[in-house]
Amino acid sequence: MSIKVTLIPGDGIGPEVSYAAQSVITASHAPIEWEVVEAGEACIAQYGTPLPEHVLETIRRNKVALKGPITTPVGKGFRSVNVALRKQLQLYANVRHLKNLPNVPSRYEGVDIVVVRENTEDLYAGIEHMVGRDAAESIKIITREASERIGRYAFELARQEGRKRVTIVHKANIMKLSDGLFLESVRSVAHDYPEIECEDRIVDAMCMNLVQTPEQFDVLVLPNLYGDIISDLVAGLVGGLGVAPGANIGEMGAVFEAAHGSAPQIAGKNLANPLAMILSGIEMLKYLGFVEEAKRVETGIEHVLRQRDYITADLGGKSGTKEMAAAIIKAMG
Ligand code: ATP
Ligand code: MG
Numbered sequence: 001m002s003i004k005v006t007l008i009p010g011d012g013i014g015p016e017v018s019y020a021a022q023s024v025i026t027a028s029h030a031p032i033e034w035e036v037v038e039a040g041e042a043c044i045a046q047y048g049t050p051l052p053e054h055v056l057e058t059i060r061r062n063k064v065a066l067k068g069p070i071t072t073p074v075g076k077g078f079r080s081v082n083v084a085l086r087k088q089l090q091l092y093a094n095v096r097h098l099k100n101l102p103n104v105p106s107r108y109e110g111v112d113i114v115v116v117r118e119n120t121e122d123l124y125a126g127i128e129h130m131v132g133r134d135a136a137e138s139i140k141i142i143t144r145e146a147s148e149r150i151g152r153y154a155f156e157l158a159r160q161e162g163r164k165r166v167t168i169v170h171k172a173n174i175m176k177l178s179d180g181l182f183l184e185s186v187r188s189v190a191h192d193y194p195e196i197e198c199e200d201r202i203v204d205a206m207c208m209n210l211v212q213t214p215e216q217f218d219v220l221v222l223p224n225l226y227g228d229i230i231s232d233l234v235a236g237l238v239g240g241l242g243v244a245p246g247a248n249i250g251e252m253g254a255v256f257e258a259a260h261g262s263a264p265q266i267a268g269k270n271l272a273n274p275l276a277m278i279l280s281g282i283e284m285l286k287y288l289g290f291v292e293e294a295k296r297v298e299t300g301i302e303h304v305l306r307q308r309d310y311i312t313a314d315l316g317g318k319s320g321t322k323e324m325a326a327a328i329i330k331a332m333g
Contacts, residue, residue, distance in 0.1 A: 012267040059253060092119050115234055167206075241260035274321050310328075
């Protein structure tokens, strides 16, 4: 029996990298049936919104989606599609697996970090107001429920992937109540995972530690804002946006997407690096339990990166998006 998955090609380079990922995943023999739906700029003229209701409906029905980057039009009053999707589907965990890959230029070696970011609250609740004309106030919300939930997610992930350590990142020395509650809540969950080491770091020290000795870290769990910043920082440690996969996961489903945006300057030129999207597809395969198939794709990528004949310009090669995907498929055997 095949599993139905929603594919949203997206804007800019989205369609190129999405179809590249789709072809690679299909070639892995994973029994996936794709339901392709448009969201983003292509939808605005026809539906008046970049995220029409029927798109949400297919994701709700299929519960799993692979999504290309979607541009948020500036100054036209549209909310970010990405934020709307997370809200509507209650995708509470943003997860990025970031590790060094062969021949992907980076200043570091041996980095293999999973960043688990709380996705629903903190300053991202967006509750702000002016206090008179010359002051503004933004409210930071941290709840025990959401903090325990993300903490449990991080420890479950560590257990499932056989990882050794979870680092809680916070600023509880200054924000004693809000970050203090986050720290306390995640720690309370840690007791159920005695085989996994639990430690915590203050976010500023964490930044320094990450750029000095990133190889010492394993799983990081963070509230929303620090998570936003640190997940880009760690993406930078392993070679940047072209190789950073992402997943947004909730109880009702999951949306897998590359960390990069729509890069309109290189769109339609067969120049985009499809790896981040393909790596997101690998996360999707693992989520669906297709472990063998995921391994097959990993083997193909590894081969193509080592051999260097079919890599895109950002990786120092001359290959196009399509040719790189085709080479990965060939190498999967
Ligand atoms: P958006 O407004 O959708 O975020 P963006 O142009 O800011 O679009 P980003 O992904 O944030 O897109 O990328 C910044 C730059 O990084 C791009 O302009 C592009 O040069 C490069 N880049 C991003 N993703 C890729 C990719 N997959 N392959 C090659 N280059 C990329
Ligand atoms: Mg951008």
